[in-house]
Amino acid sequence: MPVIKSIEDLKKIRDQAKDQINLRVDNESKTRVVVGMGTCGIAAGARQVMLAILEELKKRNVSDVIVTEAGCIGLCQYEPLVDVIKPDRPKVTYVNMNPDKAREIVVKHIINDQVVDEYVVPNI
Amino acid sequence: MKELSLHILDIVQNSLGAKASLIEIDINEDVKNDLLVIRIKDNGLGMDTATAQKVMDPFYTTRTTRRVGLGIPLFAQAAESCGGDFKIYSEKGRGTEIVATFTLSHIDRAPIGSMADTMVSLIAMRPDVDYIYRHCVGDREFTLDTREIKETLEDVPINNPMVIDWIKEFVNGNLKEINGGA
Numbered sequence: 001m002p003v004i005k006s007i008e009d010l011k012k013i014r015d016q017a018k019d020q021i022n023l024r025v026d027n028e029s030k031t032r033v034v035v036g037m038g039t040c041g042i043a044a045g046a047r048q049v050m051l052a053i054l055e056e057l058k059k060r061n062v063s064d065v066i067v068t069e070a071g072c073i074g075l076c077q078y079e080p081l082v083d084v085i086k087p088d089r090p091k092v093t094y095v096n097m098n099p100d101k102a103r104e105i106v107v108k109h110i111i112n113d114q115v116v117d118e119y120v121v122p123n124i
Numbered sequence: 125m126k127e128l129s130l131h132i133l134d135i136v137q138n139s140l141g142a143k144a145s146l147i148e149i150d151i152n153e154d155v156k157n158d159l160l161v162i163r164i165k166d167n168g169l170g171m172d173t174a175t176a177q178k179v180m181d182p183f184y185t186t187r188t189t190r191r192v193g194l195g196i197p198l199f200a201q202a203a204e205s206c207g208g209d210f211k212i213y214s215e216k217g218r219g220t221e222i223v224a225t226f227t228l229s230h231i232d233r234a235p236i237g238s239m240a241d242t243m244v245s246l247i248a249m250r251p252d253v254d255y256i257y258r259h260c261v262g263d264r265e266f267t268l269d270t271r272e273i274k275e276t277l278e279d280v281p282i283n284n285p286m287v288i289d290w291i292k293e294f295v296n297g298n299l300k301e302i303n304g305g306a
Contacts, residue, residue: 005294010276013290017280037249039195042134043125047245054248058285069249071137072187 020063029087031065031110036081038072044079045098052099053082056106065110078121084109093121127237128162128226131199135164135222136246138195142168144219146254151236153228153261160208160226160233167219176214199224206230240295243268244288251283259299266298 035041035050050067057065075081078095082102085091092115094105101119108114125131132149139147144166152161171179178184180200185193199222200210207227214220226233243257247270257268268291274282281287 005290005297007276010273010287010290013284013286014277014280017284017286018278035249037133037137037245039134039137039193039198042130042137047130047133047241050245050249051241054244054285054288058289063285067248069137071141 031087032083032085033065033067033110034070034083034085035067036072036075036079037069038076038079040072040076041079041081046080048099049080049082049097049102052102053106056103057110060106060111062106062111075121081121086113094119095121125198125202126234128202128234129237129239129242131195131202131224132162132164132239133242133245134195135199136166139164139166139168139220140250140253142166142170142220144168144253146256148256149258151239151257151259153259155228155262158228160228160236162224162226163221165219165221170216170218170220171214172216173214176212176220179212180210196222202226202234206233239299240292243295244292247291248283248288251281257295259302261302261304264302266302268295268298 033053035046035053037046037050050069053067057067070083073081075095080097082094082097082105083091084094084105092109094101094116097119105116105119108116125134136147136149146167148163148165150161150163150165152159154161179193179196182194182197187193196212203210203224203226207230208225210225211223212220213223239257239259243255246253246255254270254274255268256270259266270282273287273291277287
């Protein structure tokens with residue numbers, strides 16, 4: 001039987017994390033990633049997309065990105081949708097996301113600053 | 125929706141939209157009476173009686189981006205199609221409570237799915253909101269209360285990636301335990 005994570009473990013994590021956050025500068029120049037979490041988004045797989053983004057950011061040690069959610073914006077047929085908003089840049093909306101495509105966006109767009117054109121919302 | 129945990133994630137979005145600061149999610153697998161009860165309660169804005177009745181209608185929504193609102197009707201249908209029922213209680217200024225009942229062993233009942241994924245998504249996206257997630261199977265139960273976690277964490281944010289991993293394993297480990305171990 002696996003040992004259930006205890007509050008003691010959580011305290012260890014806290015002490016470890018405390019050192020890290022002190023190194024991080026908190027400012028408004030953070031990249032925002034917004035995952036569509038309306039009924040349409042969730043039914044299309046937004047939860048797994050969002051978890052993939054969190055995992056990829058963690059794996060690559062990217063800590064200055066804010067991952068958040070939005071409701072339905074009326075593009076239900078293109079869900080799951082992911083917006084990437086870099087400071088002082090126009091918003092980029094990616095459509096028909098899945099966990100693999102989302103990981104690609106973390107690496108190419110968020111980390112290496114290259115918009116992945118083939119996943120961007122088509123002109124409507 | 126393939127999993128009840130996805131319905132829960134969806135319904136909680138309504139609570140977040142209603143500016144709730146505390147959201148309670150109760151799942152009770154009552155094996156003896158063959159019942160599954162899912163209760164979601166928030167302290168958000170609430171609705172008046174007329175509105176609370178209208179939300180069951182798929183063509184009612186407060187949104188302007190589209191003309192349908194399917195979250196609640198879909199969840200209600202999931203319950204009603206397996207011999208259960210669906211109730212919504214709301215009071216303006218106090219909050220809203222939703223209770224969905226299912227026949228636990230019904231062939232059409234969707235699996236609960238990953239509650240760890242649902243809780244982690246919610247906490248990661250909206251760390252400012254508090255969640256109490258209680259899950260009972262028979263007479264065993266466990267609770268995840270983000271207020272307690274935040275207290276333990278002191279000034280470390282609850283959406284810190286290491287904390288998120290801890291929460292995921294905490295939920296999965298406890299669910300395994302209350303379901304009778306590995």
